[in-house]
Amino acid sequence: MSPEKLARMANQIATFFRAQPAEDRAALVAKHLNDFWEPRMRRQLLDLVQAGHADLDPLVVEAAGRMRAPA
């Protein structure tokens, strides 16, 4: 998948959870990614975060580190 599209999808998720009243929004984003993203997509997201992809929402960056490690 193109990095732009993957980043856009991850950012959309962060945008939803940012509005939710919760102490730990990054945990909610991480859970959503664990529950719905196939491991290859999570791996690709991690790679984007590590490469410092410019367009990622900071909440995504925080959540990515806390996702279940993709196999």
Add this chain to the structure above:
Amino acid sequence: MKDFVIPWDDADKGTPAKTGAPVTLTVDGIAVTVPEGTSVMRAAAEAGIQVPKLCATDSLEAFGSCRLCVVEIEGRRGTPASCTTPVADGMVVHTQTDKVAKLRRGVMELYISDHPLDCLTCAANGDCELQDMAGMVGLRDVRYGYEGENHVFARAGGEANARYLPKDESNPYFTYDPSKCIVCSRCVRACEEVQGTFALTIEGRGFDSRVSAGMAGDDFLTSECVSCGACVQACPTATLQEKSTVELGTPDRKVVTTCAYCGVGCSFEAQLNGDRLVRMVPWKHGKANRGHSCVKGRFAYGYAEHPDRILNPMIRESIDQPWREVSWEEAVGFAAGRLRSIQETHGRQAIGGITSSRCTNEETYLVQKMIRAVFGNNNTDTCARVCHSPTGYGLKTTFGTSAGTQDFDSVEASDVVVVIGANPTDGHPVFGSRLKKRLRQGAKLIVIDPRRIDLVRTPHVEAAHHLPLRPGTNVAVLTAMAHVIVTEGLVDEEFVASRCDTEAFEDWAAFVAEERNSPEATEALTGVPAAELRAAARLYATGGNGAIYYGLGVTEHSQGSTTVMAIANLAMATGNIGRPGVGVNPLRGQNNVQGSCDMGSFPHELPGYRHVSDDAAREVFEKIWGAKIDAEPGLRIPNMLDAAVSGEFKGIYIQGEDILQSDPDTRHVAAGLAAMDCVIVHDLFLNETANYAHVFLPGSTFLEKDGTFTNAERRINRVRRVMAPKNGYADWEVTLLLANAMGADWDYTHPSEIMEEIAATTPSFAGVTYALLEEKGSVQWPCNAARPEGSPVMHAESFANGKGRFMVTEYVATEERTGPRFPLLLTTGRILSQYNVGAQTRRTANTVWHQEDVLEIHPHDAEVRGVREGDWVKIASRKGETSLRAHLTDRVAPGVVYTTFHHPDTQANVVTTDYSDWATNCPEYKVTAVQVAPSNGPTEWQRDYAEQAGRARRILPAAE
């Protein structure tokens, strides 16, 4: 095999059932107790006595025009009509006195003197109430002769008979023969009371009165008639008659089954001669439809016999080759070999499959089982991805389970109905009729839709409020409604306190109450006048039982899931959950969308909506399946296509779906399919996706298999085999062949065994068996030890997750924006006579109503572009362009254009984007920024596409 006959009383009792206090009377010496308000005619029928009748039938209110049903009642003068006389306690009725017998014969004599006597060659011979009644009243002689003034003969006394009208054969499915009409007005009343279209009237008076469709000069086809068949059903004579019965003769056996088109899930009697289907007649005991139907289920079944249907398996090495017909064994072996070798080279995760929302629960269950247990991954998805996946996510988050809360009967108890992003009279016609009936009785209607759908104003129905929002602003509008409800103190505090998570409610209430969420603050964005929105919110909150029905106009947005949550919030805040007349009701597109979701088609959840990471749930299946299940979610359809383009996904089994036509961004879908090494299409026809397939496995129609469908009200209905599969195998058998060729050793011999496995593994289906379905006709899940007869209304005492959960619904504008290059917003939908990608309906006579997709555009937008009615126009987005004809109408607001996606030549999805719902990747079909310009015909893409499709569909002559 014995025909399936449910031991229910099919007799016509003359007038509708009533509910009321018991009243006891005697009829011909037999005591009978019936509810207050029941007619004497119906009471007699309950006592086993049939009173002769012509103008009465139990699907319609009594009218009392034929006077054939007269009786004598002790202590009353005269001979009252039994159909219009209500029972009274202690009444003593005589239905067979000499006096009434004489009267009845006189009435019959008059009817028959103006009726053709061609009974033996009449299409209704043996199935005609006029015949039956003539026999029943003992008519032996017609003293008036047949020579007098009449409607029967084209010529009388050597001159043209002005009263004679020729047959109207304009409707493709039924004929109207005025010479046989007895003017009982059952058809007119059926069109009004049952269908709600008001297409028919009785013109003229007395002997001159005739049934007439539409206005003067109209025939059935040009009138407003929507060909639902209700009038044909109601007609006691051959006046309104199915053409198929005219052609094939009256049927001699019947099998009850379920319509395979939309999510209403109407029950039908398939009426046959041997294995020849004569007609489909709506079944009066069907709990979804209560004896009604629409043109698709009633008439559009001819695709099963269409010459385009492919009956032999075919394979080819690559998609530039023509197809080669082969044996089932060879086709399945070829497919299995390719899938396995892909896995060897590219890994276990490199293949997957798509289950069909058109197939049965049993078939869907098997496909996902094959993917999880035989392919060894969770790359299973279903076309619900592209329609109702946000319903799953949104309702599960708020209510704890992903299903509509009511049955369709519930609408009869609604006082305020909100319809959001749905067009029931076209998309879910039988529900649309039931809704209109309730609205005519006085319930109020609120429509939230960019387009002025028919319901906004239709005969005897007018919406109290229509909020014509800009596409893409659903969340802002619904949150503004919540703002009004919270800030004006209209919250049902008691419900919220006892049934919902109150902390989440407080957070939500504080959020919606913010000034920026008020109708006034969002008006500029949504285009909805604030005062109108306020009035609508007040009406929903305070008007009595409030029910919300919604469709794809809610889900197919980048905020689809958020919108579903916003709907759930409104229902909880106003206490409109947990009893008849209220609730949140997704109107499902295809017949088995609910079922395919229930059966574990989604890549992240096993049957019964249990996440694949749930160890206990996996263990249940691993034990029965004897295979390990991956604990990680698999790829969703759009993800599969993305992975295919990047070379990580190589093989796919697609049962009964046409993703190339139905999914957004056609070029991207085509690129994904073209990048795969093994595309297996299992379908009735060489659909558009099959242009990219290597293996084609012929499918079977719903008439050719046993199984169950689950409709939008969670109702599990039986599908019964009416004839042998023309392709040799039911679809579940084809999946079984493929799975076994890949090393499984499944030995199911009947779908009922698959249902046993579903019940054994899935708590909400624990009590479902074919035996129970035979007994009850249908059940609504959850059906288990706690609710052995199923559940018409959900969340009655508590929510599935304990407490209902309010969710904050922040509006986020879609990234698909209009601008100078693409100033208009395109939104899509469907129409009555066609169904989805049209693979079935385009292969029936339904095409007379809709030969092509057209673009609806506001006259103002058309004028500034120099577009006139019927012109070819090019519609272009950032993704692509296509051409179609324009239709100028103010149903769409300026700035908005609308089309359907039923025809592959148009390929409306060439222009739709790959933006999708944030939670589920459900594509954003409903909002695309476009430009429209005059053009002189199909675009280059359309011509290339047609050429490619033609080449891809070549079939080599079979080698002998």
